[in-house]
Amino acid sequence: MLILECPYCGVAADETELSPGGEAHLVRQGPGSSDQELESYLFGRKNPKGVHFERWRHSYGCGKWFHAARCTMTLEVFATYSAQTPVPPKNVINAIKAKRPDWEGWT
DSSP: OOEEOOTTTTEEOOOOOOOGEEEESSOOOOOOOHHHHHHHHHHOOOOOSEEEEEEOOOEEEEEEOEEEEETTTTOOOOEEEEOOSOOHHHHHHHHHHHOOOTTTOOO
């Protein structure tokens, strides 16, 4: 079972208390975007095997959105952090590299 710690309220919640929100750190497209930008936003998502950055909502807790860095193969969670962070923080990158030295990095 996937267990993520909410960075806001500190509760270690299992996946039944959380709602997934898809890939983190996307540039959201809205009114005024081109057809190509909107198509890329809607259908051009990453689906990596390995380290992935995702959005989660603590639905049955504080209700806030947050980001999680985890491995899609093993469900290993490297870190959780604020959803207001535009890119993964240095400490999150360091936590991933400490456990996965061969990881190529965030792009």
